[in-house]
Amino acid sequence: xxIAASALLFAACGGNDSxxxxxxxxxxxxxxxxxxxxxxxxxxxxxxxxxxxYMDPALSYTQEGWTALWNVYTPxxxxxxxxxxxxxxxxxxxxxxxxxxxxxxxxxxxxLRPGLxxxxxxxxxxxxxxxxxxxxxxxxxxxxxxxxPIVGAEDYVKAGKPDADIPGxxxxxxxxxxxxxxxSQVGSFANVLAMDFAGIVPGDTPFKNLTASPPPGVGPxxxxxxxxxRGFTMVKNDQFxxxxxxxxxxxxxxxxxxxxxxxxxxxxxxxxxxKVDFLQDPPxxxxxxxxxxxxxxxxxPYVTNSTYYxxxxxxxxxxxxxxxxxxxxxxxxxxxxxxxxxxxxxxxCNFLPPGMKGYQKIEPCPYGDPNAAPNVEKAKQLIKEAGxxxxxxxxxxxxxxxxxxxxxYLADAMSSIGLNAKPKIVEGSVYFQTIGNQKTKAQAGFANxxxxxxxxxxxxxxxxxxxxxxxxxxxxxxxxxxxxxxxIDTADANPDLDAVAPDYAKADRLxxxxxxxxxxxxxxxxxxxxxxxxxxxxxxHPVYNGDLSSLRFK
Amino acid sequence: MARxxxxxxxxxxxxxxxxxxxxxxxxxxxxxxDPAVRMAGKNSTPVQIExxxxxxxxxxxxxxxxxxxxxxxxxxxxxxxxxQTNVWQEIKKGLPRTFALGIGAAxxxxxxxxxxGLYSAVRxxxxxxxxxxxxxxxxxxMPVFWVGALMNxxxxxxxxxxxxxxxVQINEGGVWQWFYHLILPWTALAILFIGVYSRILRSNILxxxxxxxxxxxxxxxxxxxxxxxxxxxxxxxxxxxxxxGLDFGLVIAGGAVLTESIFDIxxxxxxxxxxxxxxxxPPVLEVTLLGAFFIVVLNTMVDIVxxxxxPRIRLST
Numbered sequence: 001x002x003i004a005a006s007a008l009l010f011a012a013c014g015g016n017d018s019x020x021x022x023x024x025x026x027x028x029x030x031x032x033x034x035x036x037x038x039x040x041x042x043x044x045x046x047x048x049x050x051x052x053x054y055m056d057p058a059l060s061y062t063q064e065g066w067t068a069l070w071n072v073y074t075p076x077x078x079x080x081x082x083x084x085x086x087x088x089x090x091x092x093x094x095x096x097x098x099x100x101x102x103x104x105x106x107x108x109x110x111x112l113r114p115g116l117x118x119x120x121x122x123x124x125x126x127x128x129x130x131x132x133x134x135x136x137x138x139x140x141x142x143x144x145x146x147x148x149p150i151v152g153a154e155d156y157v158k159a160g161k162p163d164a165d166i167p168g169x170x171x172x173x174x175x176x177x178x179x180x181x182x183x184s185q186v187g188s189f190a191n192v193l194a195m196d197f198a199g200i201v202p203g204d205t206p207f208k209n210l211t212a213s214p215p216p217g218v219g220p221x222x223x224x225x226x227x228x229x230r231g232f233t234m235v236k237n238d239q240f241x242x243x244x245x246x247x248x249x250x251x252x253x254x255x256x257x258x259x260x261x262x263x264x265x266x267x268x269x270x271x272x273x274x275k276v277d278f279l280q281d282p283p284x285x286x287x288x289x290x291x292x293x294x295x296x297x298x299x300x301p302y303v304t305n306s307t308y309y310x311x312x313x314x315x316x317x318x319x320x321x322x323x324x325x326x327x328x329x330x331x332x333x334x335x336x337x338x339x340x341x342x343x344x345x346x347x348x349c350n351f352l353p354p355g356m357k358g359y360q361k362i363e364p365c366p367y368g369d370p371n372a373a374p375n376v377e378k379a380k381q382l383i384k385e386a387g388x389x390x391x392x393x394x395x396x397x398x399x400x401x402x403x404x405x406x407x408x409y410l411a412d413a414m415s416s417i418g419l420n421a422k423p424k425i426v427e428g429s430v431y432f433q434t435i436g437n438q439k440t441k442a443q444a445g446f447a448n449x450x451x452x453x454x455x456x457x458x459x460x461x462x463x464x465x466x467x468x469x470x471x472x473x474x475x476x477x478x479x480x481x482x483x484x485x486x487x488i489d490t491a492d493a494n495p496d497l498d499a500v501a502p503d504y505a506k507a508d509r510l511x512x513x514x515x516x517x518x519x520x521x522x523x524x525x526x527x528x529x530x531x532x533x534x535x536x537x538x539x540x541h542p543v544y545n546g547d548l549s550s551l552r553f554k
Numbered sequence: 555m556a557r558x559x560x561x562x563x564x565x566x567x568x569x570x571x572x573x574x575x576x577x578x579x580x581x582x583x584x585x586x587x588d589p590a591v592r593m594a595g596k597n598s599t600p601v602q603i604e605x606x607x608x609x610x611x612x613x614x615x616x617x618x619x620x621x622x623x624x625x626x627x628x629x630x631x632x633x634x635x636x637x638q639t640n641v642w643q644e645i646k647k648g649l650p651r652t653f654a655l656g657i658g659a660a661x662x663x664x665x666x667x668x669x670x671g672l673y674s675a676v677r678x679x680x681x682x683x684x685x686x687x688x689x690x691x692x693x694x695x696m697p698v699f700w701v702g703a704l705m706n707x708x709x710x711x712x713x714x715x716x717x718x719x720x721x722v723q724i725n726e727g728g729v730w731q732w733f734y735h736l737i738l739p740w741t742a743l744a745i746l747f748i749g750v751y752s753r754i755l756r757s758n759i760l761x762x763x764x765x766x767x768x769x770x771x772x773x774x775x776x777x778x779x780x781x782x783x784x785x786x787x788x789x790x791x792x793x794x795x796x797x798x799g800l801d802f803g804l805v806i807a808g809g810a811v812l813t814e815s816i817f818d819i820x821x822x823x824x825x826x827x828x829x830x831x832x833x834x835x836p837p838v839l840e841v842t843l844l845g846a847f848f849i850v851v852l853n854t855m856v857d858i859v860x861x862x863x864x865p866r867i868r869l870s871t
Contacts (some may be wrong), residue, residue, distance in 0.1 A: 053637045061595055140606045144597025148602075157601050160608070209638045228639045229820065230647065263818040265703075266719040269711040430834045433591050452597070472591060473599060 042553045043255040044533070046278035047267045048231075051260045055211045055226040057199035058135040061142040063450075063545060064195050064280060068234065068258065070120075071549045073199025073217035074205045074248065074272040076110050076129065076178070077190055079454070079543055081249055081550055083302075084355060087542045088454035090190055094124065094200055094218060095178075099188065101495050105185035108157050112176035113245065118308040119222035120236040122202055126171035126178050131203040133169060143197035146452070149189070151181045162207040185493040187500070191453035218243070220251035234548070238525040252552035253539070258432045269293070273304070274530040278546065282526040285342025291528065298531060303346050305353045305451040307459065308337075310410060310518035311435075311476035312524055316443050318393070318419070320436050323386035327514035328444070329367040331379035331417035332410065334520045340405045344524040347371050351459065353522045355542045358456040358504030366513055369447050370520070376417060380474070381420035393421040396445030398431035403446045410444070436473040447476055448523070454542055455497065456504040460488045463511055479516040556582040559854070566850040574627075574839065578620050588612075589635045604825040610635075627840055634635055636834045645840060651721050652821030655813065656805040658736055659743035662797055667742065667751025672787060674752060675759035686752065693749030694696070702742040702816035709738060719818040739817040743810055747801060751794060758790035792860060799856035800849070807845025 052065035057073040060066060060301040070078075078093035080086055092098055094116055097448045116124035137144045137157050148154050151168030168181040170431040182189060192198070205215045220235040222525055234256040241250040261267050264284045270276040270296050282301070291299055312319040312328060319325055334347035349365035352358055368375050383389055393414055397407020407423040414421035421444075435442040452458050461467045465480030466489065487507040491500035511517060525545060527538045532552045539547035590606040591598065607613045611622050626632040630642045674686045676820050711719035722731040762768065763786050771781045811823035822841060829837035 051637075059638075140593070140602060140609065142593075142597065143598050145595075145597040146603055148599060154601055157605050160605065211637070211639065227647075228637065229644060229825070260820070261720070261818055262820065262824065263719055263816065265706070266818055269718045273711075427833065428831070429592060432596070433588065472603075474596065 002254050012267060039534075039553050041254050042279045043257055044253045044548075044551060044553075045275075046057070046256060046258045046280065047261040047276050047423050048258055048272070049260075049262055049264060049267065049281045051229045052211075054209060054234075055214045055223060055228075055232055056209055057196050057201065057217065058132070058139050058143075059141045059209055059211075060196060067280065067544050067548065068223075068232065069199060069217075069548055070219075070544045070549075071195050071221045071251070072105060072214070072223055072237075073201065074219045074245070075196070075198040075200060076112075077194040078248065079194060079541070080247055081539060081541065081547050083540050084542065085357065087539070088305075088355065088357065090194055093194070093245070093248070099193070101190075105187070105493060105495055106182045108180040108189060110178045110180075110193075110491070112178070113135045113243070116177065116218055116243060117239045118202055118216035118218055119239055120216040121239060122216065124200060124218060125173040125203060127173050128200050128203045129165060129178050129198075130169040130171055131205065132198060132200050134162065134166065135201065135205060135207060137166075138198045139209065141197060143195060144190045146195060146197065149182045149184060149186050151183055154444070172424070173220060174253075183378040185495075187492050187494045187497070188453065188455040188457040190495060191455045191458075195453055219530075220249060221256065228252045231257070233257050249549045251549045253548070256548055271528055271530055274532060277529045277530040277533050278551070279526075279544065282342075282344055282524070283528065285344075288342050296526060298527075298529050298533070298535050300527045300535075301344060301405040302526050302527065302544070303354060304524050305454060305542050306447075306449060306523040307348075307351055307353055307357045308345065308350065308406075308448045308521050310444060310520065311442075311447045312444050312515070312517060313442060313477050314516070315438075315478045316441050318386065318388040318391040319443060321386045321388060322515055323382045323532060324388050324391075324419075325518070326367070327379040327382035327388075327417055328414060329512075329515050329518045330375045330382065331519060332413050333374045334370045335373075336409060336413075337406060337520050338503040339455065340402050340409060341521075341523070344526070345521040346524055347521045348519055349512060350508055351463070351517060351519045352504065352508045353451075353458055353459075356451070356456055358508070360502075360508070362509055362512055374413075375385055379417035389418045390420050393419045393443050394445075395421050396431075396435050396442045397423060397425050398446070399425055400428035400431075403428070405432070406446050410446070414444070431519065432474075433472065435476050436469075436471065437472045438473065442476065446478070451543070456501070457488075457492045458510075460475040460492070460504060460507060463516060464488045475519055479511070479517060481510065481514060484510050484516075503548055558857075562850070562854045562857075564845070566625060566854075569850055570843055570846055571765070574843055575620070576623060577839050577842045578623065578835070579616075581833065582616060582619070589833075592833075593635055599855060623836070623839065626836075627843065632836045632840055634829070634836050636829075636832045641836045641840045644825055644837065645844065648820065648822040649823050651819050652725070652806060652810065652823060654732070654736060655739055655743065655810055655819055655821060656722075656802060657808075657866050658740040659747075659813075660798065660802045660805065662740055663744040663751060664746035664794075666748045668755060668787075668791075668794070670748065670752035671755025671772075672759065673784070674756040675763070676782070678756070683756075690749040690753050693745045696745065697812075698742055698814055699812045700743055702739070702813060705738045705742055706816060719816070721817075721819050721821075739813050739819060742816070743805070743813045751797070754797065755790055755794055758793060759786055762786050762790050795859050796856055799814060799852045799859075803845075803849035803852040806848050807841075 005534045046099045048064050050064055052060055053062045054060040054065055057069050060069055066400045074093040076093055076095040077090050080091055081090045094112055095110040099110050112126055112433045133147050136147055137153060137408050152166045153287055156164055156166050161392050170179040199217055201215045201217060211226060211228055214226055215415055220237060220240050222237040224235050225226055227231040236251050236254055267279055268287050314320055338345040338347055347370035349362045349370050395407050395411040397403040404425050411421040411423040434440055435445060438518050449459060449462060462474055465481040465485045468478055484507045491503040527540055532553050534552050537552045539550045541547045589613050590603050593606050594603045611619055632641045634641055670686055674683045677683045706718055709716045720735055722735045724732045768785055771785050809819050810825045814821045814824040828843040
């Protein structure tokens, strides 16, 4: 017993993790500031449920990572710090202006702002951009596919030599000019330049995952501590205000202290008791009512640029028949699905989400009001007309919430309209690989998409016949409608999004009318903060969600 | 003793080898679990997937992959497939938390289990014994996730007597905060074991208490207290020690995953569970090996303690 007691003391003293939570109140020692409607200063305590995958801009591909890194690593282009469609507006970041695009849409010219400095005081050079892209490609980042259209990028990846040149990127450190050449037109490439992957880091940043000691960047905050799976700390970057970059806030809070708290019940308890100031994730479904009652004035859901839909594989019976696909669209109760999401789903008819340019609400929805009861009789009639009564259907889903209950509900709904449907649930980490393999012949199932960037091309490739692959296919329903393909291809090649937005809207409408898929809603997230935070300062950004550089205390 | 330790060491190496091969194989034969495709992300291209296969040795034969992985395990360079963090560093971060939880709970359940088992045996058949029997059965029947959640809600959130989960290191919050944050997790984890241990000990004592040697001890005029502690309890403790070694090994090897999750301890168990959920082979492999190591070592220690408790047991036999 004594040995055990000694070991216990040893265990208690061991470890060098600095992320242990005290669960105590945040030290929001605010001081008077010159900002309107709130105060500058103080330390914001925040909880994330999941650790950011990486705290390295070249590698991070999760919302947790992006929310933090957006305010640390500014790319050449970025987005306005605003909600809704305004927040999806591209603005120059470290570049002086939006890119000058050649008439053929293949060459992008940009110029760095003068006098830029990283958080460690090192001057920013144009060549740092090429190094930044090289890191994304060389580290096999999940984002590298976005940069493969650059001339020579694919060869660079194949060669596996970090210091090799990417001929499609030409930089001049003296003038700050950056020229990027693409193999073909990519209308959304300006958005790709605004992704966090392209958040510029110094040219001598090593080709390795730097999560434990993130490199310097240019942004309102810098990361001073990062302990994977425990948390991270961001403090104001003193270099940034002097750079005078318009439309990017310099940050109100002195420090942001993020802890990974995996128990969501504890998260809710602590925010309700004002022991923590900011939650990244929405409350679990069973506590939604309690939170909306107890956190009045500091809790609000908002719709994200995401789409949840049922894929219906057109290469496999019975969904090769348009009437069967229409029947599914008529037969699913989107209100019931919203309940599965704990109410955090806005029922919808469109495939494109409302915050996306090119979105035009399909009204009236051909299958009835998404917020009303389904037309089961009509659905049954269509199944009869298609001769598909009793047809066997496997509805695929994965074991992660809410995919499993959604798949189970869909199977039930399909059975109630005359099909013989059964759910099939597979492991979440291999789900999309499984249904994306043509050999699986997955008939129907759960699918969703959260935008990588606010451009309709980032959604429409999911239903473009050109994107169908034998393995790793993301067009799960094998949608291949020539008219829709043509609309998407033409629009995708044009960098003038305003000009092609109606084409995307038309493609969206045709997709729904022809029942190629069955969209049912857009995911909602929530703003939830402590009483100490000025709720009006909470910007639910369409790309990065909670904007940490805009938050401030009352 | 030396021969015993050598024999145990050889056995431990064989166990660890078998566990590593099995774990590696299981996670490599799961259908559609191509780690290169998962690592490449949702927008991956064939070029990118191929590059990952090459870098991570996924294109090697399975035995070569196994050897490569084991080299990384023993050089401390194994990294997670999901976020490239060093697995050993992650385990090292979690181990003090798991040890703090496991050792504290083990002390509580052993001390309480022995005390209650002894008291119950001495008062066998009386009202207090019956009450303790019912309490023990309740303790055994209550799942830790339920007890933990209730404790957290009523004692942590509602009453505010205890922190609502979390872990504080001594060097950050001091001994009191560390202790204060662990009271509920220790209790929740220990309750189940207290019930089991007290029941087993009670039964062992009642079996032993009428043995000839106990009667002889009493006939020699030794006090009842001394008979109980030096003769009855000592012999009755042998199966308890075995059980304690196994249970403690299991808790340290990730068996306290539910307690860690409910109280957000973020120890090795929680790390292990998340790795399984993501089919992330490196952490699963390394934690499994570590768990097997602890169990083998603890069993060896238990065998040594046997000899101390009962000199008739010879380690060489």
